[in-house]
Amino acid sequence: MAAYTAVISLLQTLDQPNISELFHDHSTEMFDSLRATAEYFQDVLENTSNEKIKSLEEDIRVVVSEAEDVVEMKISEIIKEESWTFGILQHHDMLPVVEKMDTTKKQVMEILCHDADQILELTGDSLIGASSMSDPMLSDQLEDDIVQGLDGDLEIIDKRLRGPTSDLDIVTISEFQYRNVLLEALHCISKQRVIENTKDYDKMNDSELADLVQKSLKGPRYLVVVDDIWSRDVWDSISQIFPNRNNGSRVLLTTRETDVAIYANTSSPHKMNLLDLDNSWKLLRDKVFGLEYDHPPELEEIGKKIAEKCQGLPLIISVIAGHLSKTAKTLKSWEYVAKTLNEIIASHPNKCLGVLGLSYHHLPNRLKPCFLSMGNFPEDFQVDTWRLIQLWIAEGFIRAPAGSRKSLEEVAKCYLEDLISRNLIMA
16 A cells, blocks of 8 residues: 555656656656656556565555655755756666666566466455455454344345245355365355365365365255355356256355445345434444343433444444443443544454455555545545545546546546445445
């Protein structure tokens, strides 16, 4: 992220109006070299998921930042008329940073050449190593959460799963390891956590395991839940193991990516609704006091205010309820919780922020600065689209792809729509 930001900053500096007029002869060549290398770094950082490249990101950040410092320093000196020689920026001052940029570029190119099988992932998405629930950061996630107010969603999903169609239906709700998924599927199918012939599985290759899973699913109809899919490539890799026997089998797929949901089943992905205020309060109340106990009447009004601040998100309500369970059941204590709700959420990084962190981790680099910029606005602040787009452009976050005829405004709008489809921004 830091490397990408540095690259964008350098390109923004090089894009300043009339800056090329300060360069002449060899300096013009170096100016063009800096731009070309920076654009190369931008392309690599946006479109490459190679882990070895990540080890060079700090080198990229350092050399790019140094190059920008030199360019800005020389421009400043020229303006102050301290280093003006015949109106030309001396090329020898830029030679060291140009050479460092070239050296780093060669290192990146060597890695990509040696690992050509994993160079580019044009969608900008990376595969994940495990589902969100198996992530160490989320291992303490509440397993017995009481979820109020989702009866309508559950009824819709239930009808889809029990629907009359005989074709295999994919019901979607808006670091993957293929072999692990196959092994887990075999464990689930055999209804055992530990299988006696595990050693036999270890001897099988992925194709043999996939064939075994598919054969095991042939026959009676099945229901398979595939949780937290992040990219189309992941779905493509596992969808082939689900045979369509025209017997009403179902696959329940959950994802945070709208485009993945539509890709898996273009008919009508089900989008989960937020809880309304009544159900938010019921969830909060039941988790704090339990289903069988009444709550103090004097806490209902402030309790509803706390629930409303959670904006209908069950995970946040659960976190706040957990905090309230450990505090005094007094009006003063609950009023303090209402005032410090954001701080409480931030104090549980393995829950709310852990979930958000997964979504942020899988953002393409080009979207990360745009998303982080949203933190500049006050809580619950409504931002006009045109204003947000102009701020992104002014900050240098938006760059049209090479050869594109789209304006910066059009590119920024695409970025915004992308963030919305990833359920990171509420439109």
